[in-house]
Amino acid sequence: MKVSIVIPNYNGEKFVRTCLLSLTKQTEQSFELIIVDNASKDNSLGIIRDEFENVFKDRIKIVKLDNNYGFSKAVNEGIKASVAPYVILLNNDTECDCRFVEEMLRGIKKSKRLFSCGAKMVQFYNRDKIDSAGDYYTIIGCTYTKGYGKKPSQYNKKEYVFSACAGAAIYKKEVFEEIGYFDEMHFAYLEDVDVGYRAKINGYKNGFIPDAIVYHVGSGSSGSRYNEFKVRLAARNNVYLNYKNMPAFFLIFNYPFIIAGKVLKFAFMCKKGLGSIYLKGIIDGYKGISKCKKVKFKWKNLINYINIEAELICNLFRKIV
Numbered sequence: 001m002k003v004s005i006v007i008p009n010y011n012g013e014k015f016v017r018t019c020l021l022s023l024t025k026q027t028e029q030s031f032e033l034i035i036v037d038n039a040s041k042d043n044s045l046g047i048i049r050d051e052f053e054n055v056f057k058d059r060i061k062i063v064k065l066d067n068n069y070g071f072s073k074a075v076n077e078g079i080k081a082s083v084a085p086y087v088i089l090l091n092n093d094t095e096c097d098c099r100f101v102e103e104m105l106r107g108i109k110k111s112k113r114l115f116s117c118g119a120k121m122v123q124f125y126n127r128d129k130i131d132s133a134g135d136y137y138t139i140i141g142c143t144y145t146k147g148y149g150k151k152p153s154q155y156n157k158k159e160y161v162f163s164a165c166a167g168a169a170i171y172k173k174e175v176f177e178e179i180g181y182f183d184e185m186h187f188a189y190l191e192d193v194d195v196g197y198r199a200k201i202n203g204y205k206n207g208f209i210p211d212a213i214v215y216h217v218g219s220g221s222s223g224s225r226y227n228e229f230k231v232r233l234a235a236r237n238n239v240y241l242n243y244k245n246m247p248a249f250f251l252i253f254n255y256p257f258i259i260a261g262k263v264l265k266f267a268f269m270c271k272k273g274l275g276s277i278y279l280k281g282i283i284d285g286y287k288g289i290s291k292c293k294k295v296k297f298k299w300k301n302l303i304n305y306i307n308i309e310a311e312l313i314c315n316l317f318r319k320i321v
């Protein structure tokens with residue numbers, strides 16, 4: 001197998017049929033399919049078994065977890081069960097263009113220093129708008145999605161991003177053994193930024209592949225772009241993200257900017273009626289920070305840290321402009 005496709009599933013009955021049908025039409029079929037189910041209570045597993053086990057035959061594995069452990073643990077279980085040198089993570093609420101797998105493989109092979117590459121994610125119900133062309137992280141501790149709401153035709157250039165959106169991304173499996181897997185403390189949200197951050201600390205890069213196209217419903221499991229569950233977890237995980245990946249010197253230097261970012265984010269969430277939920281997430285983060293596994297500082301990675309710091313500043317300017 002050239003690549004393993006890992007699909008985490010939680011109550012994906014409305015979406016999973018469309019997702020798997022699109023995989024049957026791929027121009028590149030040298031892949032195994034691993035479905036990791038987070039104890040779904042709907043008929044999504046029934047659909048997979050009844051309609052697709054015979055289609056994929058010996059190329060499909062179903063890993064059934066005994067509880068909903070979230071995105072991070074689900075994909076980790078899938079990655080560890082995979083046999084190919086490359087792993088594609090794919091949300092269940094997606095539909096893939098027929099050349100998706102082919103283009104993802106072509107893109108990740110362009111450089112030995114690439115850890116991950118994200119696809120061009122287009123909004124499922126509004127296909128003249130981008131859902132994601134990669135993620136950017138900034139010095140104020142805020143993440144933003146490149147291209148959201150803009151025309152797909154504006155994003156046809158291969159380039160590096162801060163991190164690939166794990167809703168449709170390909171990874172070199174061997175690098176996980178070096179930098180660690182997705183942080184299961186995150187449960188969901190910002191886990192892809194975190195693992196991309198760790199890759200950059202170790203000198204790897206993350207890319208964007210515009211020719212690999214996926215149509216994405218978005219928040220298929222959590223319900224909407226802004227909801228209490230998502231806002232609280234993302235706020236908590238943002239605290240983890242900074243603490244884990246920034247050495248003490250950079251954390252101290254950046255902290256006034258991070259605080260400013262949290263004030264701005266709080267004001268934004270207040271307009272959405274979610275200000276108190278956002279604050280609860282931040283409190284959750286500081287309560288759990290002692291359990292985080294901090295990235296060990298190594299002097300050989302100092303230049304990588306400096307480059308990341310410069311990128312965090314540039315990303316803020318890019319967002320403002």
